Amino acid sequence: MSEAALASVVKRLEAATLRLEEIARTKAPAGGPTPSQGADASAGASDGAAARAVSGYDELISGPLQEYMKLSASIGGLVQEQSQYFQEAIQAQRRLVEVAASSKKPNVGTIQESFKPIQTAVEKVTSLREKNRPSPLFNHLSTVSEGIPALAWPLVEPAPVPYVGEMKDSAQFYANRVIKEFKDKDASHVEWTKAYVGFYVELQAYVKKFHTTGLAWNPRGGDAKSFTGGSKAPAAAPAPTPAAAPASAPAKPAAAAGLFSELNRDGLTSALKKVDKSEMTHKNPELRASSVVKGADAPAPAPAKTFGGGAAPKAPPKFALEGNKWVVENQVNNQNIVIDQTELKHVVYIYNCQGSTIQIKGKVNAVTLGKHSPTNHKSLYFPQLTFSTRKQPDGSKKVGLLVENVVSTVDIVNCKSAQIQITGKAPTVVVDKTDGLQIYLSKAAADVEILSAKSSEMNVLLEGKDGDYDEKPLAEQFKTTIVNGALVTVAVEHKG
Structure with a gap:
């Protein structure tokens, strides 16, 4: 000692x-x-x-x-x-x-x-x-x-x-x-x-x-x-x-x-x-004090498919730039969400959206669709101050996302029936707890690395020479055998 x-x-x-x-x-x-x-x-x-x-x-x-x-x-x-x-x-x-x-x-x-x-x-x-x-x-x-x-x-x-x-x-x-x-x-x-x-x-x-x-x-x-x-x-x-x-x-x-x-x-x-309910910022949006810059409202060209329907989220919709973070929350049946004032340091978070289409122009650092959304904790001693946690996952449903270029990763977490189209380059796409996903990749994005876990019904569509897309399923079932004392795992291919 x-x-x-x-x-x-x-x-x-x-x-x-x-x-x-x-x-x-x-x-x-x-x-x-x-x-x-x-x-x-x-x-x-x-x-x-x-x-x-x-x-x-x-x-x-x-x-x-x-x-x-x-x-x-x-x-x-x-x-x-x-x-x-x-x-x-x-x-x-x-x-x-x-x-x-x-x-x-x-x-x-x-x-x-x-x-x-x-x-x-x-x-x-x-x-x-x-x-x-x-x-x-x-x-x-x-x-x-x-x-x-x-x-x-x-x-x-x-x-x-x-x-x-x-x-x-x-x-x-x-x-x-x-x-x-x-x-x-x-x-x-x-x-x-x-x-x-x-x-x-x-x-x-x-x-x-x-x-x-x-x-x-x-x-x-x-x-x-x-x-x-x-x-x-x-x-x-x-x-x-x-x-x-x-x-x-x-x-x-x-x-x-x-x-x-x-x-x-x-x-x-x-x-x-x-804390009384009347004092809770997550129940009273008007209490939140934040400086936001509204995004542009120009019409957006739709990706491969747009969606409609779905029950409206209870929280009010939000579309704002907060520091270096674009936040798109609680959007319902909105096909005209365009983020075009982008910078390389910007990240985009998309929470709890349904039946909507989001277009991101230019190059951004990272994009996350359906990540855990902040839950505000009110402080008794700092009424103007809230502490962000990620207590409950706010995934998105029936959302289309059109992205040009991403420096790091595109994360899709806890989503259902989503379509993602990458027209430029993105080194990594991470998929977690998602059911029903279509990923459209341009020729420039053919070297992307896709990591998936706890997800199903996923397909990747690769752009061909004539502009058509060739659809290929992502493996979701695996077979593991023991070879010389080591575990060997391979994807199960279904034919017929």
Whole structure:
């Protein structure tokens, strides 16, 4: 065990000893506690639970965070830079947990002020990703930026635990892309994804243990606004200079963790305000504050086929450019959706549309049809702020999509009866949980790579010399045999 890890264990054991002494002092005598003894015991329980919440967060820093920082440093470049911003957010949140452990729950204004350092660091993480979309490490940057909204859990009441899990799943979506790309190239990138996603697994367990219904404040504490004390957080792996070797992460003391799991038995629930339906942004679109740029409404030439019919989605339709992201949502029987003001850095997300046709002109970075749509979580402390998750999949039905050129991927997720036409080039098409798909490919797109899973009734139509299309089915049934102890899988061909 390293010197730093040993010091960490000693520190926690000392805290455990103090806690046991505290329990012994406050234990009621046989004749029953006096009023003053009962008050001391209550205070000791509150203070002890609060102290354990801080030490539990320190374990997150000295364990999962250390591993992520170490692997980020070994990859270097933008990944390492983003990890430093992530570490800033973690240190800021550790400070907030410590303030809560020593203070009574303050007013909304004080909570807002306490959360700002976390918000600032989160914005650095997401901004770095948006500024570097052409980067070959874009999926790494997206993995981190999609997961980091989980750090808003102190503002989510009364159920922050599922919220952290939803953010972990969002990060996993891009982590899977990193794994696919690097599993045969560099195993350290795969380990990096495991370390980052693993941090949220541990964070979710921590929140469930200490902050079940929201950030736990100390009812016998002092004034949060005037809090100036605090202990020093354990240092995460430092960022090495280019010539230096990455710092090693100290081993997580399993024995000490087991000891503390026995000691941590105090409940941390408290009566907290529940958001009324009238305050929920996802139920009241007029409450949403966002700056959007409307897309052009010019008529669009239809792709191979247009659709009609289908029940109208309950949410209002949306067609807007938000930063570098085009969002097309809840469109019904609209054949004239044209995105023509495109740039190379733009991405297009199409959610929950039915019986509609979307045309994308020019070259964009990526297109996603039917990906999980954001679900807004209202914050009690930031009424103007919502936190996006991807809780429920909003697939599309009977949609036609006409695309010219795509730099990275076209994703089709959770759709039914869709038709996609690529008139230029697109290196990759990813199909997941989709039934009934026609993919029309131009001659220029003949070198496309198509990845499919959990999908059926898929056909690819290749443009021929005379302009006609030759239809070929995508395999959806496979046969696996054992050859010399190894599994051999081939697509099943149906003839006749």
